[in-house]
Amino acid sequence: MPKKRTRQVIQCPHFRWVLYQHKNGIWYADGRSNSPDLGRHSLGTSDQAEARSRVSELDLNKAVKQGLVDKSLLDRDSKALLQIAAGRRLYEEYTRRPLSVGGPRESTRKRYRAVLDKFVPFCTNQKIQYWNQVTDELLDRYASWLEIREYAHATQCFEIATILQINKYLVEKSHLPPEALIKKSVPKIQESTTYCWKPEEVKALFKACEDPELIWLRNVLITLAYTGMRISELAGLRWNDIDFEANKISLTDESKKKSLKGRNKRTIKSGYSRRFPIHPDLQPILNSIERQDDGLVFHGSRGGKIKPDVVRTVLIRDLLKPLADRFPSPDGEVGFIDGRLHSFRHYFCSVCANNNIPERILMDWLGHKDSKMISRYYHLNEKTSTEQMSKIQIV
Known part of the structure; x- marks a missing residue:
């Protein structure tokens, strides 16, 4: 009885391929399940590991032919191409290093994840499959x-600076070639451009x-x-x-505590x-909120956890x-x-x-050791005070 053929489904960056070994020992890639039909192709090797490598090259060639990626990628070694998802995994693993060796805080990692949660789908929409394709021009389009x-x-x-930071890391760790480094600068925000509401x-x-x-949403905005x-x-x-009972809200930073079970x-x-x-x-607002089993105070319209981007x-x-x-x-x-x-x-x-309210007390309430934002409003208040004084006629 002839040996049963072994078929393997390989999902490459662009297409889905079925790998199988012909009776003569040569591996083939079947791409007929794709749209358009990509046919069957001999991979020219009887070695399974080599066949898996060659199907990646075949996938890239077909993507170029279909106009999905720039043909300049064919001039590069396919092994030097870093997929967007793979680069993200590498960087997020790097950011998980402990605080003791310079790793970022969990709140910072969340901000990085939020950036990538937007940037990765953007790349997919732009038909960008590899970090090698992330360029100065692409970042302009992203902005x-x-x-x-x-x-x-x-x-x-912040979003552009984060992508540049990831690009620099991938180059420095040799996950990308030196020529992939993006030489772009992002202006540093000197003063807050955030609009301040009027009463x-x-x-x-x-x-x-x-x-x-x-x-x-009303409960959220009033509390803010x-x-x-x-x-x-x-x-x-x-x-x-x-x-x-004490009429206090406490916000505790837990970054240096041991892992907390359950959350x-x-x-x-x-x-x-x-x-x-x-x-x-604010007390009656908080008292009016129905408590849920997860222990969180605020929830969205459907009872789920608040997501800042959704609220925005x-x-x-x-x-x-x-x-x-x-x-x-x-x-x-800048206005309303x-x-x-x-x-x-x-x-x-x-x-x-x-x-x-004394500036020092407000800094404690907001959690600032030093704050240009707070000083800005106190300086404005002093200006108003001076203007009012100048209107007084003593004699």
Whole structure:
């Protein structure tokens, strides 16, 4: 009885292939299940490992022929091509090294993952399969893609800087050839461009959230405005962080603790834990929220965990755009329509400055050891104070 043929399904970056060995011992690749039909091809070897290597070359050649990738890739050794998914795995493994040897904090790793969660699908849409194809021009297109989707200028800069950082790492570790290094600079943000809400705008946003379908969002926005928390901190807020008897909210940085069973460590951007009082107007809001089994305070419209990007999208779509005509922005200036979730942190800071809360106390509430943002609002407050003094006629 003849030996039964062994068939292997290989999913390459561009197409699906079925590898089988002919009775003469030569391996073949069958691509007829693809659209378009790619036919059957001899791989010219009886060695299985060599056959698997050659099917990758065949896949790239067919992709070039179908116009899926640039033909310049054929001039490179296929073994030197690094797939986007593989490069991501390498970098994320590198970022998981411990803090003691220079690894980033979990909160920073989350920000890197959020960047790649957008950049990888963008590459797929652009028919980019390898990190070797990531160029200066591609990053320009990615920045435009972010701009169209109304991501803030600072976010765009961070996203591009992260991709450049990954590119540099892959080259330095010889996962990419030296010529793949992207020589591009990203302007450093010297001052915050985040819009700061005005009181009448905040009231209008709260009012617009009274629709039953948006009550979850109203709870989120009110808490941001009354605490100055970051959206990431709010998303991870747990009921055991709130001490109603002491009237305090505690945010604990757990990055240096041992692994916590059942949940991820919470990390604070500043690296410092902090505790701050609950405003009297916020107490009834927190008390009105129904508790769920996961221990988290805030949930989305369907009861799931809060996702900052989803909250941001709903804020723009359901609140900012409908209210834009009511609060028009001056031509060429940042205005109401440009406000984002972080604007509530700025708003809280400005309200505290205008109510003469000592700067040192506010820094403790916000978790800052030093802050240009806080100083900005206190300087504005001093300017207003000076202007008011100059209006007084003593004699």
